[in-house]
Amino acid sequence: MPAAALTPEADYRPLCLRCLRAGSVCLCSTIEPFGTFFDVVLLQHPKERKNSIGTARFTHLSLRNSRLVAGAEFDGHPEVEALLADPTKYAVVLFPGESAVNVSESRDAFLASIPGDSSGPKRLVIFVIDGTWSQARGMLRKSARLAALPRISFTLDRPSQYKVRKQPREFCLSTVEAVARLVKLLDPAAPSDRLLATFARMVDAQLECAIRGKEKQKHARTEAEVSA
Numbered sequence: 001m002p003a004a005a006l007t008p009e010a011d012y013r014p015l016c017l018r019c020l021r022a023g024s025v026c027l028c029s030t031i032e033p034f035g036t037f038f039d040v041v042l043l044q045h046p047k048e049r050k051n052s053i054g055t056a057r058f059t060h061l062s063l064r065n066s067r068l069v070a071g072a073e074f075d076g077h078p079e080v081e082a083l084l085a086d087p088t089k090y091a092v093v094l095f096p097g098e099s100a101v102n103v104s105e106s107r108d109a110f111l112a113s114i115p116g117d118s119s120g121p122k123r124l125v126i127f128v129i130d131g132t133w134s135q136a137r138g139m140l141r142k143s144a145r146l147a148a149l150p151r152i153s154f155t156l157d158r159p160s161q162y163k164v165r166k167q168p169r170e171f172c173l174s175t176v177e178a179v180a181r182l183v184k185l186l187d188p189a190a191p192s193d194r195l196l197a198t199f200a201r202m203v204d205a206q207l208e209c210a211i212r213g214k215e216k217q218k219h220a221r222t223e224a225e226v227s228a
């Protein structure tokens with residue numbers, strides 16, 4: 001490789017292979033994994049995977065009972081199909097709509113409605129879509145098996161704190177905020193605030209980066225003006 005093709009040392013930011021963020025904004029030291037009585041499957045749109053300020057990856061690292069599955073279509077997806085075929089599990093999708101059970105209002109009735117046998121209810125599995133609204137709608141449209149699952153939703157308790165990424169409408173939440181809310185409602189004994197603490201750390205780090213970037217640009221402009 002010619003020397004000129006190498007990344008200049010000043011711009012070299014090693015990537016953390018666990019949280020997949022640049023070393024300077026790595027979140028691993030703030031992640032304290034915890035468990036919940038239900039499982040979460042984060043379905044990540046391929047475009048979200050490349051988003052450096054995405055929240056699904058660290059949500060997955062924070063939740064012991066979670067999986068992160070990438071894709072845009074899930075009919076025939078081996079991991080998703082295996083979960084749907086498992087007779088010990090009861091799967092639902094977190095997605096608003098007329099048929100969705102609002103767990104802010106009907107938590108106990110929802111949990112009581114989970115089918116089971118004499119040994120108890122089936123294990124609840126919640127699919128959470130990680131993508132923009134239009135990506136999420138498209139993913140469900142192309143995944144008939146997921147679209148046919150019972151749906152749950154909740155009522156927002158606060159606007160999104162995703163200050164580094166404009167939410168299209170004020171009732172939209174980032175994936176981590178949605179999962180934190182879900183955990184708080186369904187499993188109040190679990191430390192859902194840990195998710196929000198890591199999220200706040202991510203937002204602060206990104207805002208600091210943006211400010212530093214602007215200062216660098218300003219400095220470069222001033223130097224250019226001085227030397228002109």
Ligand SMILES: [Zn+2]
Binds near residue numbers: 029
């Ligand atoms: Zn990391």
